[in-house]
Amino acid sequence: MTLNQELLDILACPKCKGDLDLVGNKDGLKCAGCALVYPIREEIPVMLIDEAIPVQDWDKGVREKK
Template identity: 55%
Template sequence: MALNPELLSLLACPVCRGDVEPVDNETGLECAACGLVYPVRDAIPIMLPEEAVRKEDWERGQRKKSR
């Protein structure tokens, strides 16, 4: 299921308030300013700083933040 374009236009990074863009077939939302990716689960963006993954880790396949 594709993310709603209206929803995407309203979302911002909770850390820096920067724009977020879909990555990896909309499985994540990347904030280029922070270098963070927020996961999308069941078409729901998880916009919590504690759930964000560094872009480098996301690209290596680490989709969940290690605790």
């Protein structure tokens, strides 16, 4: 799964407007400021605050909100 670098350059965290970084296995975008990960599903970043997953949960393997 590869996101276009131009898209990555313009995306910002919808909550704090901070920078986002791809997580290790490239299935999420992490905001260090908010400690949230926005999942990437079917090559589309889900940039909804309600769908974001806390980093600590993401690190435990959680990939979807319940």
